[in-house]
Structure formats: structure tokens, C-alpha cells
Amino acid sequence: MLKNKLFLILVASSAIILFSGITKAYFTGSLTSPDVKLSYIPTVTATATATATTTVTASPTQTPSPTPSPTATATSCEQVVINEYMADPEGVQDSKGEWFELYNPCDTTIDLNGWRYRNIGMGNIVPITTSVTISSHGYKVFGKSDNSSENGNISNVYELGTGFNINNNGDSIVMERPDGSGGYIEVDKVDFRDDDIWPITSGRSNMLKGPALDNSDVSNWKQTDVNALNIYYQIHIHPHTYINYGTPGGSNV
Numbered sequence: 001m002l003k004n005k006l007f008l009i010l011v012a013s014s015a016i017i018l019f020s021g022i023t024k025a026y027f028t029g030s031l032t033s034p035d036v037k038l039s040y041i042p043t044v045t046a047t048a049t050a051t052a053t054t055t056v057t058a059s060p061t062q063t064p065s066p067t068p069s070p071t072a073t074a075t076s077c078e079q080v081v082i083n084e085y086m087a088d089p090e091g092v093q094d095s096k097g098e099w100f101e102l103y104n105p106c107d108t109t110i111d112l113n114g115w116r117y118r119n120i121g122m123g124n125i126v127p128i129t130t131s132v133t134i135s136s137h138g139y140k141v142f143g144k145s146d147n148s149s150e151n152g153n154i155s156n157v158y159e160l161g162t163g164f165n166i167n168n169n170g171d172s173i174v175m176e177r178p179d180g181s182g183g184y185i186e187v188d189k190v191d192f193r194d195d196d197i198w199p200i201t202s203g204r205s206n207m208l209k210g211p212a213l214d215n216s217d218v219s220n221w222k223q224t225d226v227n228a229l230n231i232y233y234q235i236h237i238h239p240h241t242y243i244n245y246g247t248p249g250g251s252n253v
Contacts, residue, residue: 077106080134081211082173082190084252087166089152090203091235091242097152098166099143100173101248103211104134112177116184117142117164120172120191124164132158141248152233154248170195190215199223205246229253 081103089097104110112132118125134140145151146159166173170193176184192198192206197218200206204223213220224230224245230253233244247253 077108077110078177078187079105080110080112080175080188081105081208082175082188082215083139083211084205084207084246084248085166085173085190085192086205086244086246086248087171087200088168088202089233089244091233091237091244092150092152094144094165094168095162096145096147096150097143097244098160099141099151099154099157099248100166102134102140102142102175104136104138104140105211107136109133109135115175115177115187117160118174118176119164119166120174120193122165122167122171126160126163128158139249139251143248152244154232156249168200170198170200188215192218203242203244205244205248207247207252209252211252225253 083101083103085100086098088094091097110133112128112134113130114128115132116125116127132140141154141157142160143151143154143157144160144165146157148155148157151157172189172191172193174189175187177187179185192200198206198221201223204226206221207224208215209220209222215221224247226245230245230247231243232246232248233242235242
């Protein structure tokens with residue numbers, strides 16, 4: 001037996017047979033016999049083949065950034081409601097005791113500096129040239145006099161002055177704000193010139209039934225109820241007692 005890739009030379013029938021690369025060989029018979037039998041078993045050497053393994057590393061999943069919500073831009077509320085008015089007070093002169101009341105429906109304080117008020121019946125137009133603030137959901141009285149001893153015991157009043165009057169036979173009240181280009185925008189108006197449907201009674205204010213109601217509709221108005229809760233001024237001048245009913249500077253009841 002020959003091993004390990006030795007060369008094997010056999011002589012058979014005058015022929016030379018050369019085997020190479022044989023790891024193991026077996027033969028039987030005489031080397032001089034023509035019937036020599038040779039068998040071989042090739043030894044297969046397994047060669048390990050390295051297989052490249054590709055490792056896939058998963059990239060971290062990126063979480064999309066949330067789209068920022070638009071930032072709400074604060075806008076000023078520029079609205080007032082003409083909520084009540086006294087055209088013909090008792091016990092005080094009209095030139096001292098007339099007034100109207102504004103309500104601020106906004107959630108912020110409003111400043112009326114630069115606004116103006118006017119009426120249609122009398123043709124009065126009066127600009128506001130100083131800071132006049134109304135707190136959120138609050139009230140402000142505009143009266144002929146800011147002196148409580150002469151206007152019927154009303155305090156916290158912005159004085160209308162002599163340039164604005166309310167006609168006892170019907171009138172109007174208009175509030176306007178600047179439009180930013182030299183003109184004015186109407187904010188609110190109550191036109192009560194038709195005294196047949198807008199009655200005026202001496203000593204009783206006319207009040208809106210609710211500040212959210214349409215104040216251009218006469219059905220949303222009423223004259224102040226005659227009861228003790230609504231008395232804001234009372235004076236006795238012999239032989240008469242004069243009483244004014246209204247809620248200047250407060251909610252209507």
C-alpha cells in the first residue's frame with residue numbers, strides 16, 4: 001500500500017502505468033502477471049469554504065418631528081354694547097342727569113381712547129381724547145356730569161360735556177372707532193327716534209333685556225321696572241318726591 005501521493009509504477013503486459021496523485025492504492029496479483037488488478041480509493045479532502053455573512057444593521061427609525069401648531073395671534077376685541085340710557089331724568093336737570101351705559105362683551109379690558117360717539121337726531125359728534133377703559137364684561141356710564149352730587153348720585157362717570165345731548169322726544173346713540181386710515185367704523189348704534197315704539201318716560205331708563213341681544217330690535221328693550229331695587233336716585237323737593245329708576249354701571253334687572 002502506497003500513501004500520501006507517492007508515485008506508483010506498475011509494469012504490466014510490457015506497459016508502464018504511472019499513477020499520480022493517489023492517496024491510497026491496493027493491488028493483487030504478481031507484478032509480472034498481465035492480470036494484475038489494481039483498485040484505488042481516492043481520498044476526498046473537504047475544503048471548508050468560508051461563506052461571507054453580511055450582517056445588516058438596522059438603522060434606527062427616525063420619529064418624525066410633530067408639525068408645530070400655529071401660534072394663535074392675540075387680537076384685540078373692539079366691541080361695546082349700548083346697554084341702557086336715561087333720556088329724561090327726574091329731580092335733576094337734563095343737562096346734568098342724562099346718561100347712557102356701555103357694556104364690554106370682551107374677555108379683555110378695552111380702551112376707548114380715539115373713539116367717538118355721536119347721535120343722529122341732534123347731530124352731535126364728540127371724540128374721546130383720553131383713556132376710557134371698560135373692564136372685561138364690565139360697564140361704563142357716559143353722563144352729562146361726572147359729579148355725583150349733581151348727576152343723580154351716579155359715580156364712575158365719563159363726562160359727555162355740553163357737546164352731546166339726548167332728546168326727550170327720541171334720539172340715537174352711535175359708537176364708532178377709528179378704522180386706521182383716518183375714518184371711523186360704526187361699532188354699535190341704538191336709534192330710538194320713533195317715540196311711538198321707543199317710549200321715553202320721565203325718571204325711568206330704557207334697558208336692554210340682555211347684553212347679548214340685538215339692541216336694534218325694540219322688542220329686546222324695556223323700561224326699567226318700578227321697584228325699590230332699581231332706584232338709583234331719590235330726592236324730595238316739597239311737595240314732590242322725585243325718583244329715578246335704572247341700573248347705571250351695573251347689570252340690568
